[in-house]
Amino acid sequence: MTKFAIGIDFGTQSGRAVLVEVSSGKEVASSVKEYTHGVMDEWLPDGITRLEDDWALQHPADYLEVLQVTIPEVLQKAEVSADDVIGLGIDFTACTILPIDKHGQPLCMLDEYASHPHSYVKLWKHHAAQEEANILNEIAEKRGESFLNRYGGKISSEWMIPKIWQILNEAPDIYELADQIVEASDWVIYQLTGELKRNSCTAGYKAIWNKKLGYPSKDFFKSLDPRLENVVEEKLSDKVYSIGKKAGEITLNMANLIGLNPGTAVAIANVDAHVSVPAVGITEPGKLLMIMGTSTCHILLGEEERVVPGICGVVEDGVLPGLMGYEAGQSCVGDHFEWFTENCVPASYHLEAEERGINIHQLLTEKANSLAVGESGIIALDWWNGNRSTLVDADLTGLLIGATLLTKPEEIYRALIEATAYGTRMIVETFRTHGVPVNDIYACGGIAEKNSMMMQIYADVLKMEIRISSSSQTPALGSAMFGSVAAGKEQGGYETIFDAAAVMGGVKDQTYVSNKKNADVYDQLFEEYQKLYDYFGRGQNNIMKRLKKIKKDSLQVKDGGVVC
Numbered sequence: 240m241t242k243f244a245i246g247i248d249f250g251t252q253s254g255r256a257v258l259v260e261v262s263s264g265k266e267v268a269s270s271v272k273e274y275t276h277g278v279m280d281e282w283l284p285d286g287i288t289r290l291e292d293d294w295a296l297q298h299p300a301d302y303l304e305v306l307q308v309t310i311p312e313v314l315q316k317a318e319v320s321a322d323d324v325i326g327l328g329i330d331f332t333a334c335t336i337l338p339i340d341k342h343g344q345p346l347c348m349l350d351e352y353a354s355h356p357h358s359y360v361k362l363w364k365h366h367a368a369q370e371e372a373n374i375l376n377e378i379a380e381k382r383g384e385s386f387l388n389r390y391g392g393k394i395s396s397e398w399m400i401p402k403i404w405q406i407l408n409e410a411p412d413i414y415e416l417a418d419q420i421v422e423a424s425d426w427v428i429y430q431l432t433g434e435l436k437r438n439s440c441t442a443g444y445k446a447i448w449n450k451k452l453g454y455p456s457k458d459f460f461k462s463l464d465p466r467l468e469n470v471v472e473e474k475l476s477d478k479v480y481s482i483g484k485k486a487g488e489i490t491l492n493m494a495n496l497i498g499l500n501p502g503t504a505v506a507i508a509n510v511d512a513h514v515s516v517p518a519v520g521i522t523e524p525g526k527l528l529m530i531m532g533t534s535t536c537h538i539l540l541g542e543e544e545r546v547v548p549g550i551c552g553v554v555e556d557g558v559l560p561g562l563m564g565y566e567a568g569q570s571c572v573g574d575h576f577e578w579f580t581e582n583c584v585p586a587s588y589h590l591e592a593e594e595r596g597i598n599i600h601q602l603l604t605e606k607a608n609s610l611a612v613g614e615s616g617i618i619a620l621d622w623w624n625g626n627r628s629t630l631v632d633a634d635l636t637g638l639l640i641g642a643t644l645l646t647k648p649e650e651i652y653r654a655l656i657e658a659t660a661y662g663t664r665m666i667v668e669t670f671r672t673h674g675v676p677v678n679d680i681y682a683c684g685g686i687a688e689k690n691s692m693m694m695q696i697y698a699d700v701l702k703m704e705i706r707i708s709s710s711s712q713t714p715a716l717g718s719a720m721f722g723s724v725a726a727g728k729e730q731g732g733y734e735t736i737f738d739a740a741a742v743m744g745g746v747k748d749q750t751y752v753s754n755k756k757n758a759d760v761y762d763q764l765f766e767e768y769q770k771l772y773d774y775f776g777r778g779q780n781n782i783m784k785r786l787k788k789i790k791k792d793s794l795q796v797k798d799g800g801v802v803c
């Protein structure tokens with residue numbers, strides 16, 4: 240009898256489920272549920288509580304809706320019975336965290352806290368804890384904390400400890416009230432199985448946890464703030480579970496809600512980027528995978544732990560058992576194309592796209608594709624949402640240089656795409672310079688699937704061939720693979736994730752090959768990009784930060800109603 244596994248990828252804007260045939264990796268059905276509350280970056284659901292700049296929240300009820308909608312839908316579409324589903328896995332954006340009470344109830348779902356911003360899920364791209372991150376980095380450096388080496392020299396404001404500290408600083412009542420502060424991924428597994436098991440991937444990459452050393456010392460936390468001395472015991476847990484293991488089984492109550500059988504195996508949660516690695520069939524060092532969507536994550540396996548400045552982290556067993564998993568990233572990729580289409584494209588372009596039945600990205604891509612490399616005379620920095628790697632600074636902002644009265648929207652669109660490719664080249668070169676080989680490049684995610692011009696630009700800028708995942712839902716496929724490992728061989732699944740990857744993962748036959756003529760011009764442009772990168776990103780000119788400060792002060796005056 241054919242057996243199936245389900246994988247669910249909880250992204251930035253939606254949750255996506257795939258139903259996969261375990262013996263072949265064939266995806267037989269998929270379903271997408273947009274989050275009802277979307278990303279909350281201006282208002283809370285009450286419509287009256289306004290969020291400050293750099294906030295990005297989600298509502299946990301949206302995650303449960305994803306389970307309730309997408310699982311029955313994939314079963315129905317494929318006409319597969321729940322009896323034939325042996326396992327379920329999920330992956331999530333990270334670091335995406337929420338405070339919960341002792342019953343596992345998110346604080347934002349309690350009436351009395353529904354209008355309190357700090358009671359909600361802080362999404363990975365919530366950047367309002369930059370101040371806490373700066374102080375943390377300063378103190379850690381002064382104390383010579385060795386963990387900094389594993390995180391490229393800096394802890395990002397996107398990660399767990401700065402976010403927790405921001406709650407403590409700005410809402411000590413919420414901090415006190417929270418029985419635990421958990422990754423949203425672990426919370427969903429908790430809802431499915433009744434067991435809270437923190438996964439080693441988010442703990443390792445986002446919460447400064449190490450397999451051998453655990454969390455930083457109490458003394459370190461105390462040096463940040465005496466109230467944080469016991470943060471691990473009080474709000475986290477030093478019990479961390481390895482990815483690739485079974486978390487538990489679906490409870491009766493949950494089974495009724497989502498249409499699966501009680502007792503179905505559920506895998507320990509994983510992160511969207513990391514879970515994608517075995518899904519493209521990567522199980523060895525030297526192959527860098529770009530997971531390209533709202534943001535881009537770069538995941539690479541290595542044999543040894545090396546110090547690589549500005550990466551997000553290197554975690555033993557963080558991606559696959561027995562190997563070092565390196566992560567780097569760019570905080571905004573698709574997100575800044577979206578910003579551009581929504582804010583800077585004339586109505587005539589939108590009309591043309593509508594009349595031709597294509598979307599605005601496709602129209603701009605088509606126009607941009609007819610430009611020669613360098614023809615527009617413009618270049619951009621890809622920091623519209625800060626810089627994750629290699630500068631680890633959420634306070635950096637966007638830059639476009641060279642525009643004239645003749646500059647066209649498609650030229651800017653292309654410059655933004657090129658900027659993200661240069662950003663990736665900075666990351667690849669940084670890995671290589673610090674002794675971590677990058678021999679092959681792979682890509683997956685919404686953009687790798689949708690925009691072939693962009694993938695060709697990346698091949699030309701990186702001067703490397705790019706292989707594309709055979710799945711259009713790579714993270715969800717990876718999660719289904721972990722689901723089949725959680726079920727185990729006896730149930731028709733697999734013993735290890737390596738066995739599952741060999742059968743279920745893979746890439747398309749078509750690859751993107753670098754064009755020498757284009758690559759030569761891109762070399763010149765990349766040199767210019769590097770100069771801008773160093774000038775604006777490494778302290779020679781902190782104009783981006785000064786502008787942010789002026790903006791903050793100005794808004795305070797405006798909101799406070801002070802009239803000069």
Ligand SMILES: Nc1ncnc2c1ncn2[C@@H]1O[C@H](COP(=O)(O)OP(=O)(O)O)[C@@H](O)[C@H]1O
Pocket residue numbers: 250251252253531532533534572573574575576577600601604684685686689690693
């Ligand atoms: N044809 C396209 N070219 C470039 N970017 C695109 C295109 N279509 C959508 N996008 C961008 O892709 C992002 C969504 O990526 P996707 O992988 O689907 O989701 P997520 O990042 O939530 O996992 C959006 O930011 C959107 O602007």
Ligand SMILES: O=C(CO)[C@@H](O)[C@@H](O)COP(=O)(O)O
Pocket residue numbers: 250251252331332333334363444510511512530531532533534535536566568
């Ligand atoms: O940072 C990570 C993983 O470490 C991602 O979850 C985060 O960049 C969000 O990913 P998406 O852009 O939504 O695919």
